[in-house]
Amino acid sequence: MSTPRLVEVRENVLKQNDLLARALRQRFREAGVYVASLVSSPGAGKTAFLEKTLAALRSQCRVAALVGDLATDNDAARLRRTEAPVRQITTGTVCHLEAAMVERALEGWNLDELDCLFIENVGNLVCPSSYDLGEDLRLVLMSVTEGEDKPLKYPTIFNTADVAVITKIDLAAAVEFDLAAAHRSVQSVRPGMQVFEVSAKTGQGMDEWLKFLQSRIVDCGLRI
């Protein structure tokens, strides 16, 4: 028997995911693909927002989407109506996407034929915050029906995201959503965060979001 001893390790538990995400990011960059991911609670409107985004971008660049869900490929079917290439990632019991799932889902796709890829995460505001997927931009969505204090309840996911999108803005008055309070909540957990107010249904705010996205793509030295 050897004697008990304390040995230093210093290793990130999610190292494997982080390394894979880094490799993905490099692959995307080399292929000239801009990648944006979407996180939100279930039902916040990620798919509707993405449908409109894909449809708007289709005429300008080559877009594709990966969409994660525990089960069903209903969301992929909806997104395919935009005629963009779409793949469903069915996670089974896993409540978030990981870099390895993204890598697997990309098999057989020629990234050189894409300009912009969207990754819709599983509806969950907790677990996705720990996993880098190799994206350039992470959007966190919250709908007006969820309450103004969502960022205060889930500060970590808002803190790991780059941009916030308030969805279903056409319903704001009906549900007495306090927009100023929502903005205060976002700024409290992520000072300086850019916030878009959109309605995928009426199209309100979509132009601002699309303009922002296009400027980010250009900032990355990519063409659109």
Added chain:
Amino acid sequence: MHELSIAMSMVEMASEEAARRGAAQVNAIHLKLGPLSGVVKEALLFSYDVACEGTPLAGSRLVIEESPVVVYCAACQTERTLTSIQKFFCPVCGTPAPEVVRGRELEVVALEIE
């Protein structure tokens, strides 16, 4: 709830590290956990025992050191420790402080092996 898969990754990592160092067993894992890691301490502790079952880590302890969120305050030009992860403002001067210096850790810092 992704703490079980995280606990399983830790167990795997510790088993490999112990084997590399010729140790027969792992008595404890020391983990540094930041509030912005997205991992809940209680859920991780619960998952840890489950993840250890049937492995060389069965019966081992998970020792969690919780680290605070440290931000850089541009106005004070120094690092400040936040009192709440709901308020990213300098606790001294009140300036918004989005720059996170520490607080995302999910790191195995040491193992007790024999």
